[in-house]
Amino acid sequence: xxxxxxxxxxxxxxxxxxxxxxxxxxxxxxxxxxxxxxxxxxxxxxxxxxxxxxxxxxxxxxxxxxxxxxxxxxxxxxxxxxxxxxxxxxxxxxxxxxxxxxxxxxxxxxxxxxxxxxxxxxxxxxxxxxxxxxxxxxxxxxxxxxxxxxxxxxxxxxxxxxxxxxxxxxxxxxxxxxxxxxxxxxxxxxxxxxxxxxxxxxxxxxxxxxxxxxxxxxxxxxxxxxxxxxxxxxxxxxxxxxxxxxxxxxxxxxxxxxxxxxxxxxxxxxxxxxxxxxxxxxxxxxxxxxxxxxxxxxxxxxxxxxxxxxxxxxxxxxxxxxxxxxxxxxxxxxxxxxxxxxxxxxxxxxxxxxxxxxxxxxxxxxxxxxxxxxxxxxxxxxxxxxxxxxxxxxxxxxxxxxxxxxxxxxxxxxxxxxxxxxxxxxxxxxxxxxxxxxxxxxxxxxxxxxxxxxxxxxxxxxxxxxxxxxxxxxxxxxxxxxxxxxxxxxxxxxxxxxxxxxxxxxxxxxxxxxxxxxxxxxxxxxxxxxxxxxxxxxxxxxxxxxxxxxxxxxxxxxxxxxxxxxxxxxxxxxxxxxxxxxxxxxxxxxxxxxxxxxxxxxxxxxxxxxxxxxxxxxxxxxxxxxxxxxxxxxxxxxxxxxxxxxxxxxxx
Numbered sequence: 001x002x003x004x005x006x007x008x009x010x011x012x013x014x015x016x017x018x019x020x021x022x023x024x025x026x027x028x029x030x031x032x033x034x035x036x037x038x039x040x041x042x043x044x045x046x047x048x049x050x051x052x053x054x055x056x057x058x059x060x061x062x063x064x065x066x067x068x069x070x071x072x073x074x075x076x077x078x079x080x081x082x083x084x085x086x087x088x089x090x091x092x093x094x095x096x097x098x099x100x101x102x103x104x105x106x107x108x109x110x111x112x113x114x115x116x117x118x119x120x121x122x123x124x125x126x127x128x129x130x131x132x133x134x135x136x137x138x139x140x141x142x143x144x145x146x147x148x149x150x151x152x153x154x155x156x157x158x159x160x161x162x163x164x165x166x167x168x169x170x171x172x173x174x175x176x177x178x179x180x181x182x183x184x185x186x187x188x189x190x191x192x193x194x195x196x197x198x199x200x201x202x203x204x205x206x207x208x209x210x211x212x213x214x215x216x217x218x219x220x221x222x223x224x225x226x227x228x229x230x231x232x233x234x235x236x237x238x239x240x241x242x243x244x245x246x247x248x249x250x251x252x253x254x255x256x257x258x259x260x261x262x263x264x265x266x267x268x269x270x271x272x273x274x275x276x277x278x279x280x281x282x283x284x285x286x287x288x289x290x291x292x293x294x295x296x297x298x299x300x301x302x303x304x305x306x307x308x309x310x311x312x313x314x315x316x317x318x319x320x321x322x323x324x325x326x327x328x329x330x331x332x333x334x335x336x337x338x339x340x341x342x343x344x345x346x347x348x349x350x351x352x353x354x355x356x357x358x359x360x361x362x363x364x365x366x367x368x369x370x371x372x373x374x375x376x377x378x379x380x381x382x383x384x385x386x387x388x389x390x391x392x393x394x395x396x397x398x399x400x401x402x403x404x405x406x407x408x409x410x411x412x413x414x415x416x417x418x419x420x421x422x423x424x425x426x427x428x429x430x431x432x433x434x435x436x437x438x439x440x441x442x443x444x445x446x447x448x449x450x451x452x453x454x455x456x457x458x459x460x461x462x463x464x465x466x467x468x469x470x471x472x473x474x475x476x477x478x479x480x481x482x483x484x485x486x487x488x489x490x491x492x493x494x495x496x497x498x499x500x501x502x503x504x505x506x507x508x509x510x511x512x513x514x515x516x517x518x519x520x521x522x523x524x525x526x527x528x529x530x531x532x533x534x535x536x537x538x539x540x541x542x543x544x545x546x547x548x549x550x551x552x553x554x555x556x557x558x559x560x561x562x563x564x565x566x567x568x569x570x571x572x573x574x575x576x577x578x579x580x581x582x583x584x585x586x587x588x589x590x591x592x593x594x595x596x597x598x599x600x601x602x603x604x605x606x607x608x609x610x611x612x613x614x615x616x617x618x619x620x621x622x623x624x625x626x627x628x629x630x631x632x633x634x635x636x637x638x639x640x641x642x643x644x645x646x647x648x649x650x651x652x
Contacts, residue, residue: 020233021347022241025051025121028264028282029099030428033057035111037093039101044119046095051121052129052224053092053100054079058283058292059114061299065107067092067100069122070131071222076107077156079176079296085158085222116283116294118264124148125230126242129222131158136217138195138210144225150201151228151244152340153192157213159220165213167192168338169200169228170246171270177297182270201225226340234346235451235473241343246270251326251333258317261471263344265311265318266296269329271336277329279310281344282379283426286402287312287458287546288322292426313344313400315457315469345379348473349453349555354652357453357558359446360583360600362388374431374444381449382456382550383423383431384409387440388603388613388621398456399425401548407482410506410618415484443603443613445584452555457530458484461545464534465520468549476525476551477561478649480505481538485545488538491517494647496563499524499531503590503647506616510592552649560634560650563590566643576634576650581605584651585628585635586615591645597627605630 027042044051050069056062064079073094077085090103099119102109109115120127124147132142134157144150153167154176164176173188174180182188185198190211193199199207206225208214214221228244243258249269265285267277275295279285283292283302290307294300310330312322318341321331330337349357359376382398394409395416403425406416424432431444447454451473459468461483470476477495482488482505490505497503499518503511517539518524519531530549532540540547554560560576576582583601588594596615603621604610607629611621629636634650 019235019237020123021345021351022126022233022263022343023345023347025123025126025241026264026342027099027117027119028280029117029119030058030282030426031115031117033106033108033110033113033115035104035106035109037090037101037103038109039096040099040117042099042117042119044099044121045097046100046119046121047097049121049123050129051095051119051127053095054118054120055092055108056116056294057108057110057113058116058294058302060301061304062107062301063299064294064296065091068129068222068224069095070129071158073100077158077222079164080298081177082161082163084160084162085156116280118280120224125227125232127227128225130225131220131222134208134215134217134219134221136210136215138190138193138208138215139199140208140215141205142208142223143205144201144223146203146225146227148203148227148230150206150225151242152226153201153206154224154226155191155208155214155221157216157219157221160216162213165191167201167206169244171336171338172198174268174270174338176276179273179275179297181272181274235348239343239346241346242340244338244340246336246338247320249320249326249331249333249335249337251321251331252324253319253322254331255314255319256317256339258341260317260343260346261313261315262318262341264342266340267310267330268338269332269335270338274329277310281313281399282428284399284402285311285313285318286405287400289402289405312458315471344471345449346451346471346473349450349558352450352558354558354583357448357450358584358651360444360602361446362441362443362602364441372432373427374446375429376431376446377429378448379428380425380431380446382447382454384445384447384615385423385442386613387442388611390440390620391618392440392620393618394615395422397423397425398548400456400458401484407484407548409490409615412487412489412506414487443600445600452553453559454553455551457549457551459547459549461540461542461547462532462534463541463543465516465532466534466540467519467529467531469529470549470551472527472551472553474527474553476530476553478552478647479525479530479549480552481547481549483538483545483547486537486542491536491539493518493524494561494563497524498522499533503588504616505596508593508595508616510590510594558652561648562650563645563647564637565645566637566641569639569641569643571629571639572637572641573631574634574637574648574650575631576652578633578650578652580652581630581632582635582650582652585648586650587641587646587648589642589644590647594642594644594646599628599635605635
């Protein structure tokens with residue numbers, strides 16, 4: 001950590017107080033406008049720390065609006081125009097300690113329209129906002145509090161019309177409100193230099209030239225500064241949460257190694273005219289699906305941009321142009337591109353309550369086919385659901401694969417491209433059903449990815465042993481894996497099995513054997529990778545197949561992956577370290593045939609008969625058996641549970 005960075009953390013009151021995570025300083029929040037004064041609660045402290053709120057209407061043509069704490073609420077800028085700043089009543093009306101307030105005005109809250117907001121909190125090593133008055137002197141230094149050399153700076157003259165001037169560490173001068181290619185070094189030096197030379201910013205200042213876009217005498221300016229690779233975040237304060245880099249297009253799929261999985265990406269082609277491409281995982285950066293993009297340089301809404309699969313997310317970066325289409329916007333052969341990427345949420349599970357990580361809810365049948373929402377209180381990353389009062393398939397969906405891509409846990413079938421798009425992922429803190437007429441009741445199990453608790457990984461086969469990076473942050477204790485492109489069985493592994501042992505998730509046999517299924521190393525998984533052997537088609541047998549893996553681990557007071565032995569059929573307590581019992585219990589007999597049996601507290605875990613479901617079959621719930629009872633520290637097995645060895649997953 002640099003001295004400047006350390007001193008600014010101490011001055012900000014952050015040194016020694018605890019780790020800072022991307023969750024604390026950045027948010028993508030989606031909302032529907034209602035023309036009613038309201039608070040947007042995204043857990044970002046703007047009133048205490050300061051920062052920027054950037055909003056865009058997704059469902060109709062409209063300007064991009066930017067509001068920052070240095071200039072004050074109600075004073076907006078437009079990234080897609082050269083306009084000066086303007087005050088507007090009833091727009092963004094206040095910056096709060098947990099988000100921001102909206103008024104009744106239509107610029108960011110029109111009734112019936114859909115919006116996205118991106119919130120950047122001021123934080124050394126991540127983001128800063130600076131205002132200054134121009135003096136027309138080339139080489140003027142402007143102080144900032146980023147504490148590290150900025151990777152990108154965006155400057156806008158606020159009292160008059162001007163371009164949005166962009167400095168990026170990998171490029172000459174760019175214009176945010178334009179599709180123009182990067183300008184010459186001389187023009188760059190006139191904006192970010194001494195008039196002759198471009199001067200790279202430092203951890204405490206950036207330099208402006210004498211051009212009106214950045215330094216007209218008497219004019220007022222705002223600058224937004226984005227850090228690059230300041231590795232001061234995470235539990236051990238050694239992780240980066242933002243990178244400003246570049247790459248060369250190849251015309252075919254290529255991996256960009258960021259060292260983290262991103263949630264927000266801004267890309268610009270620099271050698272020729274092309275739009276700025278803005279993607280985020282809340283609206284969707286999906287494997288094998290089209291990505292809704294927005295352009296900071298125009299007012300277009302999402303559906304105006306066309307259907308393009310720009311990228312997909314990896315555990316350590318992004319795959320650009322996964323369909324090998326040579327998209328000019330992100331991957332034209334030989335073209336140069338710059339990007340800004342922000343890490344996905346990485347606050348560890350122990351920082352949350354169990355209800356912030358897992359939600360179970362039932363929803364009754366609907367004959368009208370309206371959009372309906374289940375409030376979860378957190379952004380859902382993965383969803384297991386089923387109609388439980390009749391025989392019906394299970395479905396497993398997740399944000400990484402995007403809307404319309406479903407897997408069926410009770411079947412070996414390949415991924416179902418559901419044309420009805422039953423579950424929409426572009427909803428904050430909720431599950432949204434898309435115009436469905438359900439004839440039966442259903443149950444939803446919603447999971448949030450968090451280090452230590454749960455992670456989702458997509459990967460491509462290699463036909464040889466490989467290590468698959470993950471972001472669980474601890475060694476997985478339960479892995480549930482499926483080939484997405486072929487009709488192969490679901491394979492699972494849990495702590496205690498060898499690299500040649502597995503148990504089917506879609507079937508009832510006990511532990512089975514397949515040589516080197518989970519790699520050739522005796523250690524199947526670590527806190528950063530899990531291994532595959534390359535010889536089994538269902539796990540990693542073909543370079544043309546794609547796969548998904550769900551990783552679970554135990555978190556004190558929140559979740560427990562474990563095993564137990566039943567020497568006889570008597571009541572037996574399973575202590576999971578919980579305080580108020582389990583809301584979710586999944587068990588499987590492993591020494592011989594047995595179903596995967598699932599209970600939840602919403603349908604009932606009681607001292608008596610409670611309904612259970614079998615995740616490996618499509619059968620309706622069974623309601624006339626008493627197999628488990630409630631226990632404050634976990635759950636109790638009744639005498640009905642057979643003898644033998646079992647594996648379980650329980651969530652408080």
